[in-house]
Structure formats: structure tokens, C-alpha cells
Amino acid sequence: MGTELIRENDLVFLILDNRRRWMVQVTAGGQFHTHKGIIEFDDIIGKPFGSCVFSKPLESQGYKFYIFKPLPSDYILHMSRKTQIIYPEDAGLILLYTGIGPGSLVIEAGCGSGALTCILGNYVKPNGHIYSYDIREKSLKRAKKNVLRANLEEWITIKYGDILKDDFGHKNVDSIVLDMATPWEAIEKVKDYLKLSGTLASFSPTIEQVKKTTLALMNNNFYEVNTYELIKRKIQVKENATRPEVRMIGHSGYLTFGRKVEDRKNPYRGKKPQKNEIIDLEGMPLRG
Ligand SMILES: C[S@@+](CC[C@H](N)C(=O)[O-])C[C@H]1O[C@@H](n2cnc3c(N)ncnc32)[C@H](O)[C@@H]1O
Structure with a gap:
């Protein structure tokens, strides 16, 4: 694709x-007011993405603004939100470890502000679909607005629905993505929506949630159950001071993944007696 x-x-x-x-929609004749002057949308329309525009009045302001085509990560960090949203790096791992891509059929709960929903929606084009549910009217309203702004309504349906109680009637979906307070309570129900070998991803801020979700996945015929935490550091590059930036987000959340199998049990192998779980301190630093 050219410019x-x-x-x-x-x-x-x-x-x-x-x-x-800022993320702004350019309308003919419209303006965007900043404390560094006014951007006239008619100065932007027809220019290539990647060009720049100067704020008006040029004599007193004249600041240079760059105009980019929004990336999925820009949508996440600059869209209207009220709930905690997923960070781009976590969304990236969700895409890679669930296999969500063109043509995927996906269920998500809860949609929150729709940040993750929009990311997923971008990747299931041209013939996949995201069904995203939430129990809070405010979240649904905000998510619908964000989906419309991102021009993704063809690939995303935002609906009221309680993932713990309601029967959504989906069958053979490729992936389920959970970002809600009690994901472990949803596992037994949502596994019936998934096709065999389908994937589930759950995002949780605390280890207590991870543990309950992991056990629920293992008790409900999910295999390859693994949890990860990503820590991203931005590097400041200066002539004589190149190093990680001093301030950073120390923790976003944990990502737990699983893949649905027919049955985890093996009728040919008896259950081995459980070994006592021990805490291995080898290699741990000693306290001084
Ligand atoms: C942290 S937010 C999700 C943020 C979202 N991933 C984003 O990127 O904007 C959690 C959402 O889960 C919703 N929720 C909680 N329990 C739910 C349930 N049983 N069914 C559906 N949604 C639920 C909440 O209303 C809330 O909006």
C-alpha cells in the first residue's frame, strides 16, 4: 500500500x-482547539498521513503538529476510558498466544471501554467477528462509542450479557478473552462455546485471581495452561545518557492462557500418589 x-x-x-x-476525527470545516493554537481540519484533509500542520493564528502560535495514521497501540492509550484498560504489550501477547487473526470468531467479557475489543477487531478483519459482553450499561455505551470512532462496527458486536449466568448460544468459537474480576467462575460455562483446540486468555491484576483461574482451567479440560507477566521498559536515548527511563509502569497484570482438549484424564494410567509440594530455595539470594 502506498502513501x-x-x-x-x-x-x-x-x-x-x-x-x-490526541486522537481526533477530521470533519470538513471543523477545528481542534489546543492551548498551543487551533488546528483547522481543512488544512489536513487531502494531505498524506505523516505530514505536519501548523497551529493558527500562525503569527502568535505556529506550533508544528505531526499527523499520523493511528496504530492499535494509539487507540488503546488515547481512547475514551473509565475502566482499567489493557496495555499494548499485553494485547500483543494475547494476539500471539490465542492465535486470534483474520477470520477468527471471538467472545470477550467484559468489554470495559472497548480498548482490547478494538485491537482484536482490527485483527479479525475481513471476515471474523468479536462478540463482546458487559454487565455495566456505562461500559457498553462507552465501548460502542469507541468502536464507532475506530470504524470497526462491521467486525464487533457490543452487547449486554453476564458471562457467568447468561447463555449466549455461541458454538465453535476460536477464542475467548476474559478481563473481569472473577474469571475462574466463568470457565465452566464458556468452555462449551469453544471449539476443540480453541484458546482462552484471561487478564488479571492479582496472583490470587491467577491461581483460581488456573485451577478452574485444569479442572475443565484445558491444557497448556500457562501464566505470564510482561514488564516493558522504555529506553531513554541521549548522547551521553542512554538508559531505561526512571519512571515506569511496574505492573499491568498477569496473562493466563489455556487450550481446550477433549479430556485431560488418562484411563490407562492410574493416578500417581501426589508428592508433597516443596519450596525449593536453591539459587535464591540469601538474606544478609
Ligand atoms: C477491567 S474492565 C475491562 C477492560 C477492557 N479489557 C478494556 O480494555 O477496556 C472489566 C469489565 O468487566 C465487566 N464485567 C464484570 N463482571 C462481568 C460479567 N459477569 N459479565 C460480563 N462483564 C463483566 C465490568 O463491568 C467491567 O466493565
């Missing part, structure tokens, strides 16, 4: 500097 031109109603990612950046 893309900005069209009326496109979402653009407007960057002034490291801290000041």
Missing part, C-alpha cells in the same frame, strides 16, 4: 510532543 491520504471523517493521531497527543 495514504487523509480523508474527511478519518481518525488521525495528532502529536505536538512527547506528552501532548
